[in-house]
Amino acid sequence: MTVIEQALRKPSEVRLIPFLVAGDPDPDTTLDLLRLLDEEGVAVVELGVPYSDPLADGPVIQEAATRALTHGMNLSRVLALAKTARESGVRVPLVLFSYVNPLIQMGFERFAKAAREAGIDGVIVPDLPVEENEALRTACADHGLDVIPLVAPTSRERVRMIAEQGQGFVYCVSSLGTTGVRDGFSRDVDAFLEEVRRVSPVPTVIGFGISRPEHVRRFSRHADAVVVGSALVRLIGERRDALQHPAKREQALAEIRAFVRELKTE
Amino acid sequence: MKTELPLATQVDQNGRYGRFGGRFVPETLMYALNELETAFREAIADPAFHEELRTLLEEYSGRPTPLTYAQRLTEYVGGARLFLKREDLNHTGAHKINNTLGQALLAKRMGKKKLIAETGAGQHGVASATVAALLGMECKVFMGEEDVRRQQLNVFRMELLGAEVVPVRSGTRTLKDATSEAIRHWVTHVEDTFYMIGSVVGPHPYPEMVRTFQRVIGDEARSQFLYREHRLPDHVVACVGGGSNAIGMFAAFLADREVQLHGVEAAGHGLSTGQHAATLSQGKPGVLHGSFSYLLQDEHGQVIPAHSISAGLDYPGVGPEHAHLKETGRVRYTSVTDEEALDAVRLLCRTEGILPALESAHAVAEAVRLARTLPREQTVLICLSGRGDKDVETIRAEEAKRR
Ligand SMILES: Cc1ncc(COP(=O)(O)O)c(C=O)c1O
Numbered sequence: 001m002t003v004i005e006q007a008l009r010k011p012s013e014v015r016l017i018p019f020l021v022a023g024d025p026d027p028d029t030t031l032d033l034l035r036l037l038d039e040e041g042v043a044v045v046e047l048g049v050p051y052s053d054p055l056a057d058g059p060v061i062q063e064a065a066t067r068a069l070t071h072g073m074n075l076s077r078v079l080a081l082a083k084t085a086r087e088s089g090v091r092v093p094l095v096l097f098s099y100v101n102p103l104i105q106m107g108f109e110r111f112a113k114a115a116r117e118a119g120i121d122g123v124i125v126p127d128l129p130v131e132e133n134e135a136l137r138t139a140c141a142d143h144g145l146d147v148i149p150l151v152a153p154t155s156r157e158r159v160r161m162i163a164e165q166g167q168g169f170v171y172c173v174s175s176l177g178t179t180g181v182r183d184g185f186s187r188d189v190d191a192f193l194e195e196v197r198r199v200s201p202v203p204t205v206i207g208f209g210i211s212r213p214e215h216v217r218r219f220s221r222h223a224d225a226v227v228v229g230s231a232l233v234r235l236i237g238e239r240r241d242a243l244q245h246p247a248k249r250e251q252a253l254a255e256i257r258a259f260v261r262e263l264k265t266e
Numbered sequence: 267m268k269t270e271l272p273l274a275t276q277v278d279q280n281g282r283y284g285r286f287g288g289r290f291v292p293e294t295l296m297y298a299l300n301e302l303e304t305a306f307r308e309a310i311a312d313p314a315f316h317e318e319l320r321t322l323l324e325e326y327s328g329r330p331t332p333l334t335y336a337q338r339l340t341e342y343v344g345g346a347r348l349f350l351k352r353e354d355l356n357h358t359g360a361h362k363i364n365n366t367l368g369q370a371l372l373a374k375r376m377g378k379k380k381l382i383a384e385t386g387a388g389q390h391g392v393a394s395a396t397v398a399a400l401l402g403m404e405c406k407v408f409m410g411e412e413d414v415r416r417q418q419l420n421v422f423r424m425e426l427l428g429a430e431v432v433p434v435r436s437g438t439r440t441l442k443d444a445t446s447e448a449i450r451h452w453v454t455h456v457e458d459t460f461y462m463i464g465s466v467v468g469p470h471p472y473p474e475m476v477r478t479f480q481r482v483i484g485d486e487a488r489s490q491f492l493y494r495e496h497r498l499p500d501h502v503v504a505c506v507g508g509g510s511n512a513i514g515m516f517a518a519f520l521a522d523r524e525v526q527l528h529g530v531e532a533a534g535h536g537l538s539t540g541q542h543a544a545t546l547s548q549g550k551p552g553v554l555h556g557s558f559s560y561l562l563q564d565e566h567g568q569v570i571p572a573h574s575i576s577a578g579l580d581y582p583g584v585g586p587e588h589a590h591l592k593e594t595g596r597v598r599y600t601s602v603t604d605e606e607a608l609d610a611v612r613l614l615c616r617t618e619g620i621l622p623a624l625e626s627a628h629a630v631a632e633a634v635r636l637a638r639t640l641p642r643e644q645t646v647l648i649c650l651s652g653r654g655d656k657d658v659e660t661i662r663a664e665e666a667k668r669r
Contacts, residue, residue: 052437052568053446053554056292056453062436074566100290101553105567127290127553131280152294154456162293176294177454 002146004093004122004168007043008203008224013266014216015043017205019097019229021064022047023073025240027081033236034085036253038092040260043225046124049078049098056126058180060230064237075102075111079118086119095122095148095168100136108139115145122146122168130158130165137165152176153192163200170200172223174208180230182209185218193222216263228263235259281470281557284593286586289469291449291556298456303471305376310478315371322367323482326400327357329364331483333490336648338617339634346640348633349499350620350650351487353511360623360652361483361511362393366462368479370397373460380459381405384448386413386441386507387578387625388420389652390464395429405429408448410440413577420656438571441581445555465508466585469556473585480514483649488518491647501636503528504649505628506546506599507578509585511651516597526598529588530632532574533601543572545584546592546599554583560592575604575660576624578652606631608664611654623652624660 001009008015018037022030030047037045050065050073057065075098082094096115103111103125115123123145128136130149137147146168151159153175163170174189175182189206197204206219207227216226235256236243242252281287289299309315323329332355336348353361366383373381381398383405385391391407398405407424411433414421424431437443445467452461466473466480491499502519504512506529519525534542542548545560552561554569562570562582572582591597602610607624610631614620622630626649633648640646654661 053442055446055449055556058450066436069568074568076566099553101561101563101569102567104552104558105550105563105565126292127556129289129291129293129296131296132288132290150293152292152296154294154297156297158293158296173292173294176456178450 002121002168004044004095004146005202007093008169008205014220014264015225016216016260016264017044017046017207017225017227018042018232018260019046019048019227021050021061021068021233022078022081023050023068023071024064024233024236025067025243026071027077029243030081031085031088032253033256034090035088036257037260038090040257040264042092042260042264044093044095046095046097046227046229047078047082049075049096049102051099051102054099056178058178058230060181060234060237061179064233075106079114079120082120083118093121094119095124096120097124097126100125100128103136108136112139112143112145116143120145122148124148124150124171126150130162151196153188159196160199163196166200166202169203169205169224170196172196172204172206174206174210177208179208181211181234185209185215190222193219197222213262213265217266232259277470277474281474283587283590286557286559286589287470287473288558289556290553290558291469292453294453295456299469299471305372306471306475309372309375315375319368319371323364327363327367328355329482330486330490331355333487333494336618339614342617343634343637345637346500346642346644346646348637349491349645349647351483351515351647353483353649353651354620354622354626354653358389358393358396359655360389360393361480361514362390362464363396364482364514365464365476365479365510366390366393366397369460369462369475370401370403373403374401376460378458378460379403380455381462382408382448382451382459383462383464384408384441384444385464386444386580387576388413388417388424388656389578391429391431392420392423392427394462395424395427398429399427406432408432408434408444408451410434410438410444412439413441413444416577416660417656419659440571441577442569442572449555465510466513466587467508467555467557467583473557473587476510477513477517477587480510481517483511483514484516484518487515487647495645498522498525499647500644501526501528501646503530503629503633503636503646505530505579505625505651506584506588507581507625508583509588511649513585513587515649520596527596528632528636529597529599530628531599531601532576532579532628533603534573534575536603537601541573542601543574543579543581544601545582546588547601549582551589557586559586559589560584575607575664576628578623578625579628600632602628602631608661610634611661620650621654622650623654624657626651
């Protein structure tokens with residue numbers, strides 16, 4: 001069982017997987033946020049690699065990525081950041097969320113090795129469907145990195161094939177569309193989650209659009225963990241001036257901590 | 267020239283041309299792409315579909331388009347004889363209509379009434395809005411804000427035709443971002459929406475499907491040329507944005523080894539300036555908009571903005587089949603600057619009374635350069651992909667700058 005799987009099988013109340021865009025608003029803040037999330041006992045952290053053409057992301061994450069890119073963020077720097085976090089004692093399993101092209105340019109083999117050395121435990125590639133992921137899986141297997149597949153409500157007869165490839169966990173996309181806060185979710189999601197759960201050999205995680213404690217609680221019944229992305233990224237984005245202001249930084253971090261706690265409360 | 271090339275007129279089952287192509291999209295779209303592929307294969311195996319498409323191409327778009335011998339241009343150049351395949355005479359003014367008629371008929375067969383499209387120059391947007399009106403469908407066109415500014419006339423035409431133009435403000439605000447936005451919209455509305463891609467780019471089966479609908483250009487040109495000249499052309503030249511007019515033209519000649527094929531990309535301000543759209547000469551293999559092909563990108567895999575005076579060539583990617591044709595050496599890819607394209611516009615206007623699109627002017631410029639080096643017995647066939655009415659404002663502004 002990989003460390004990601006272990007983290008998701010631990011008996012626990014609500015298992016939360018926060019998503020951060022690495023380098024937004026700046027690398028030091030990302031480091032502080034990683035420490036904060038580790039202290040709050042989240043299950044896993046998803047670390048987003050900023051990309052110029054994010055096909056699976058909505059405006060909130062896209063804008064955060066654009067900000068990070070303007071500050072010179074790239075895949076190598078995200079890995080360096082993860083390494084620093086590990087050296088400063090961050091224990092929580094880390095999953096990288098990256099579009100495929102930066103990985104191709106680094107080379108899958110080089111990437112897998114560097115990611116492992118940086119303390120990354122798994123990788124999610126939103127534009128690499130299972131039909132295309134063999135080379136990455138091979139490279140990652142050599143370095144003990146989980147390749148986490150995504151499954152969508154439109155996957156239909158593909159669900160079993162995808163779930164069978166699951167490593168670490170299977171990422172269930174809550175609804176059609178890109179990442180971003182949603183007001184509500186259709187009733188069908190619960191059945192979809194149960195279906196994936198039935199066929200998946202690894203834990204199931206739900207994400208996309210989940211922003212409120214009541215969403216987290218609702219989905220915790222049908223999945224092993226819940227990802228909160230845009231809602232957190234938006235909060236960080238709104239606080240970015242404060243986060244970069246020495247006198248206001250502590251207060252902003254405290255607000256983010258309070259938000260994470262609220263999400264985690266049963 | 268490299269030997270023993272696999273012609274890859276057929277993609278493999280994963281949608282690959284050699285090592286290029288494939289499907290690099292969010293999982294949410296995979297079922298839709300499989301469904302599209304099945305519907306496309308059924309449609310092209312169905313004589314009734316061909317008949318419906320043929321009728322529209324003839325009775326609505328005005329096909330076959332003529333083959334024109336450019337006598338005065340030939341005399342001016344003083345080398346090989348130059349011929350034009352007149353895609354500019356299509357309804358709506360460019361080859362884009364061939365593909366949108368095909369895709370919209372397919373959408374109709376699939377029972378989808380909502381069409382979306384991306385557009386750079388606006389020609390694909392206008393063609394999409396046109397067929398949507400013709401078939402009574404809803405149409406939304408994504409267009410970068412910068413292109414909305416450059417191509418106001420086409421924006422107005424789309425709106426007049428009843429389409430909604432959605433300005434895209436992310437990234438470089440050009441075709442690249444319009445395409446990303448269209449894909450994101452499709453991810454959200456995949457169950458009732460048909461995405462009409464405007465070139466031989468995107469995930470499988472789009473490159474193959476668009477090529478199939480554009481092949482009419484090459485098939486007509488080849489038989490027209492044979493009929494008129496009793497032989498095949500020695501050279502065929504086409505501009506390459508995403509590469510659909512070029513593939514449509516080349517497809518008919520790929521097996522004719524004696525015919526030399528030339529694809530012309532936009533060199534913008536010059537290859538050395540970094541401001542160009544010469545993906546095949548300056549890019550590296552990578553993934554953009556769902557397929558693995560050549561791409562303008564930095565060392566970290568971030569997409570670099572392209573530049574061309576012509577909005578339709580201003581794209582940092584290129585169709586995967588072109589990447590394959592480049593690597594096998596079957597097609598020679600070269601580039602033409604903004605300046606050279608503008609000169610070619612003027613030249614074709616003055617010698618033949620034909621105002622070409624800025625995109626097509628890139629092909630004209632390369633053909634002229636080539637013809638100069640060739641003897642009189644040789645022939646060069648140019649794909650004149652569209653007319654220049656949409657570019658008049660841009661051309662006028664450039665002329666004013668030069669004075
Ligand atoms: C007239 C014309 N030619 C060429 C192109 C470039 O596209 P492609 O390379 O797909 O033919 C465009 C695109 O807008 C166009 O409008």
